[in-house]
Amino acid sequence: MGVIKDILRTMDYGPSPEGSEHVRAWLDERAGGFGHFIGGAFTRPHDLFDVFNPASGEQIGRASQGSPADIDAAVAAARKAQAKWAALSGFERSKHLYALARHVQKRERFLAVLETIDNGKPIRESRDIDIPLVARHFYHHAGWASLIENEFSGTKPVGVCGQIIPWNFPLLMLAWKIAPALAAGNTVVLKPAEYTPLTALAFAAICVEAGLPAGVVNIVTGDGETGAALVANAGVDKIAFTGSTEVGRSIRKATAGSGKKLSLELGGKSPFVVFEDADLDSAVEGAVDAIWFNQGQVCCAGSRLLVAESVAETVYAKLRARMANLRVGDPLDKSTDVGAIVAPVQLERIKRLMREGEKEGLEVFRADDSLPARGCFYPPTLVTGIEPASVLARDEIFGPVLVATTFRTPDEAVALANNTRYGLAASVWTENINRALEVAARIKAGVVWINSTNMFDAAAGFGGYRESGFGREGGREGLSEYRVSDEGKVKPRSGKPPRLSAAPGLVPAREVMGADLDRTAKLYIGGKQARPDSGYSYAVLDPAGHEVGLAGLGNRKDIRNAVEAAAKAASWGAATAHNRAQVLYYVAENLSARAGEFARRLRAMTGASTRAAVAEVEASIRRAFVYAGYADKFDGAVHATRSRFVTLAMNEPWGVMGVVCPDEAPLLAFISLVMPAIAMGNCVIAVPSASHPLSATDFYQILETSDVPAGVVNIVTGDANALARTLAEHDGVDALWYVGEAKGAAEVEALSAGNLKATWASAATIDWAKAEGSEYLRRATQVKNIWTPYGE
Numbered sequence: 021m022g023v024i025k026d027i028l029r030t031m032d033y034g035p036s037p038e039g040s041e042h043v044r045a046w047l048d049e050r051a052g053g054f055g056h057f058i059g060g061a062f063t064r065p066h067d068l069f070d071v072f073n074p075a076s077g078e079q080i081g082r083a084s085q086g087s088p089a090d091i092d093a094a095v096a097a098a099r100k101a102q103a104k105w106a107a108l109s110g111f112e113r114s115k116h117l118y119a120l121a122r123h124v125q126k127r128e129r130f131l132a133v134l135e136t137i138d139n140g141k142p143i144r145e146s147r148d149i150d151i152p153l154v155a156r157h158f159y160h161h162a163g164w165a166s167l168i169e170n171e172f173s174g175t176k177p178v179g180v181c182g183q184i185i186p187w188n189f190p191l192l193m194l195a196w197k198i199a200p201a202l203a204a205g206n207t208v209v210l211k212p213a214e215y216t217p218l219t220a221l222a223f224a225a226i227c228v229e230a231g232l233p234a235g236v237v238n239i240v241t242g243d244g245e246t247g248a249a250l251v252a253n254a255g256v257d258k259i260a261f262t263g264s265t266e267v268g269r270s271i272r273k274a275t276a277g278s279g280k281k282l283s284l285e286l287g288g289k290s291p292f293v294v295f296e297d298a299d300l301d302s303a304v305e306g307a308v309d310a311i312w313f314n315q316g317q318v319c320c321a322g323s324r325l326l327v328a329e330s331v332a333e334t335v336y337a338k339l340r341a342r343m344a345n346l347r348v349g350d351p352l353d354k355s356t357d358v359g360a361i362v363a364p365v366q367l368e369r370i371k372r373l374m375r376e377g378e379k380e381g382l383e384v385f386r387a388d389d390s391l392p393a394r395g396c397f398y399p400p401t402l403v404t405g406i407e408p409a410s411v412l413a414r415d416e417i418f419g420p421v422l423v424a425t426t427f428r429t430p431d432e433a434v435a436l437a438n439n440t441r442y443g444l445a446a447s448v449w450t451e452n453i454n455r456a457l458e459v460a461a462r463i464k465a466g467v468v469w470i471n472s473t474n475m476f477d478a479a480a481g482f483g484g485y486r487e488s489g490f491g492r493e494g495g496r497e498g499l500s501e502y503r504v505s506d507e508g509k510v511k512p513r514s515g516k517p518p519r520l521s522a523a524p525g526l527v528p529a530r531e532v533m534g535a536d537l538d539r540t541a542k543l544y545i546g547g548k549q550a551r552p553d554s555g556y557s558y559a560v561l562d563p564a565g566h567e568v569g570l571a572g573l574g575n576r577k578d579i580r581n582a583v584e585a586a587a588k589a590a591s592w593g594a595a596t597a598h599n600r601a602q603v604l605y606y607v608a609e610n611l612s613a614r615a616g617e618f619a620r621r622l623r624a625m626t627g628a629s630t631r632a633a634v635a636e637v638e639a640s641i642r643r644a645f646v647y648a649g650y651a652d653k654f655d656g657a658v659h660a661t662r663s664r665f666v667t668l669a670m671n672e673p674w675g676v677m678g679v680v681c682p683d684e685a686p687l688l689a690f691i692s693l694v695m696p697a698i699a700m701g702n703c704v705i706a707v708p709s710a711s712h713p714l715s716a717t718d719f720y721q722i723l724e725t726s727d728v729p730a731g732v733v734n735i736v737t738g739d740a741n742a743l744a745r746t747l748a749e750h751d752g753v754d755a756l757w758y759v760g761e762a763k764g765a766a767e768v769e770a771l772s773a774g775n776l777k778a779t780w781a782s783a784a785t786i787d788w789a790k791a792e793g794s795e796y797l798r799r800a801t802q803v804k805n806i807w808t809p810y811g812e
């Protein structure tokens with residue numbers, strides 16, 4: 021007796037399971053196994069692997085392990101469909117995307133339950149967050165489909181996109197990949213994660229139901245080997261990947277030199293920063309959402325709590341109290357807060373990292389260690405007193421573990437926040453708007469949430485800095501990943517590499533033309549002319565083989581010095597855009613004042629006619645003025661996302677950029693690449709054409725007389741490909757542009773995998789007369805989305 025009284029006293033919830041009969045029946049009908057979805061139909065199942073419900077351990081389905089032949093068939097189907105899909109009017113494509121959105125919405129409950137059974141996430145989350153965002157993503161991009169021609173003029177679809185997604189938000193990641201690709205006129209082959217293929221297969225059925233043309237969406241299931249086959253397939257024009265940094269790195273290497281476009285959305289170790297003046301109760305609620313949403317299996321999880329020392333104990337106490345109220349258990353129960361970990365291997369990974377961490381003697385708190393008897397569960401965990409060097413502070417745990425550190429000053433908070441190789445997201449809690457925005461600006465992350473966390477919307481860009489990858493998903497910036505500019509694939513360059521010999525007297529000097537010009541060029545590093553570390557120079561020859569001057573043979577050490585000088589000049593990026601514009605105008609004016617000299621240099625060096633040389637100098641001057649004009653006009657945006665949020669999309673410079681220039685148009689190409697980079701606030705290490713370096717080395721006299729701060733432009737001459745390799749390997753370089761030979765472009769892409777620097781490597785012969793505009797500014801920047809709430 022007294023049951024009701026007891027319930028009223030404890031206020032315990034009774035079980036409240038979501039019905040799953042429809043989903044179970046659907047799965048039972050398909051117990052024989054799923055095939056792939058290729059060319060609008062399901063293939064015969066083969067090489068089946070089991071799919072599990074991690075909350076119970078029961079087998080719930082079987083899917084086919086995709087072979088290279090399956091990938092070939094899917095890519096062929098996508099290729100066949102692509103031209104027709106791209107040729108549809110934007111209006112027609114948009115109707116198809118609306119149909120997908122509406123059908124997803126009609127099946128919302130089914131998809132939510134299926135997602136929860138396959139992945140283990142609480143039904144509350146799949147029902148209220150994942151699936152509604154899937155529908156929102158298709159609706160948003162349905163709109164883009166009809167706007168793309170106007171809004172992205174001068175571009176075209178990339179073609180066939182290979183898309184590889186993880187298991188933490190299976191259907192949501194599918195939507196993030198497929199919706200923009202289709203809106204932009206591409207067709208896709210998507211590979212879901214092996215632990216969670218089921219909602220993707222249900223989506224395939226929805227594509228049929230919604231009347232999507234065959235071949236526009238193809239889905240091939242399987243594990244990492246299937247993914248690798250998709251990456252390697254020569255018929256794919258772009259790879260979009262979300263998953264671990266390790267696999268991202270292997271994909272960077274595998275696609276190097278293939279001409280495939282690439283975007284990577286990788287791991288994170290995102291800081292959750294609480295200042296002493298924060299609304300602590302809200303911050304604690306935020307922390308719960310940041311780390312215990314989806315069991316912490318979130319790439320942007322706020323997994324590092326950085327809290328002001330003066331309030332740390334209060335925050336920890338509130339967190340511990342809140343943890344005692346978290347319900348861990350059956351994901352299908354509507355009152356469950358923390359569900360199951362996706363798979364046993366993942367659970368084992370969390371346990372292994374925790375064992376390593378606990379060896380370091382940390383303070384570990386769990387409100388309640390008791391877990392369901394069956395299934396993959398891990399209790400919400402708080403680790404305090406953590407050192408920045410601890411494995412738990414550095415590695416992505418991808419589980420419900422929050423690690424906490426204290427700080428004393430805002431500067432220390434920023435330093436700790438940035439003390440990571442990742443840079444996906446950050447959350448900043450303070451009631452002081454000035455401090456919030458300053459800290460948001462200084463944290464190196466692609467998304468910053470002020471007094472909020474885990475906010476997502478189709479209209480905002482999402483994606484990381486540093487080893488969290490490159491490229492964005494969502495918003496205008498995400499869509500641009502699925503278009504290429506018409507400048508596209510121009511004819512590949514031929515031409516033999518120059519012979520860079522440091523031996524004297526090999527060739528007779530030519531004195532006739534350009535006798536007034538400096539004949540021995542140095543390197544230019546940190547605002548000073550510098551002798552090359554090697555001590556050697558090489559002869560620069562005209563087309564007839566006469567020596568027209570000497571240039572320094574730069575090496576690895578010179579590049580390292582230049583990178584150091586560029587990093588020291590970082591305040592250039594923080595200067596006002598107006599200031600940068602003024603400096604660039606000054607550069608342009610000084611170039612103009614010495615136009616005759618530069619034209620003579622070009623004639624002597626390249627054998628160009630006077631007319632052609634003068635035209636190249638004139639074009640270079642015009643281009644310098646254009647980017648001076650652009651310096652304060654490449655605005656960011658305010659995205660229309662959620663109500664009561666201002667979502668600022670800021671164009672931020674990469675930081676330190678390498679710029680390796682081609683042989684053709686030696687002055688114009690150099691100006692066309694260096695000027696947009698510095699206009700956006702980057703500091704540059706420029707490697708001029710090895711054959712024709714002297715018009716670039718003359719340029720340092722312009723820099724010296726134009727108030728360009730030391731280190732903003734550094735010039736290192738020598739073997740361009742060797743120097744490019746050093747730049748690609750250097751972890752201090754944040755982005756690298758290379759225009760040159762195919763082999764050099766491939767090397768740059770492969771070697772950039774170390775710190776996953778963004779690259780733009782082209783072996784095309786670019787028409788430099790036209791190579792100008794916002795596309796270059798876009799490549800010189802990365803977008804940071806800052807979510808700022810308003811209202812009480």
Ligand code: NAI
Binds near residue numbers: 244245246247248265
């Ligand atoms: P993973 O990176 O291996 O898997 C992600 C996707 O890539 C899956 O579809 C997988 O089949 C595919 N894949 C694996 N190897 C591949 C290859 N060589 N080529 C092409 N595709 C390949 O991630 P995994 O092993 O499931 O999880 C390991 C850790 O990675 C997690 O503990 C977590 O730290 C991190 N991770 C991060 C994610 C994020 O959203 N940032 C998502 C998933 C995992």
Ligand code: MG
Binds near residue numbers: 071072137215362
């Ligand atoms: Mg599963």
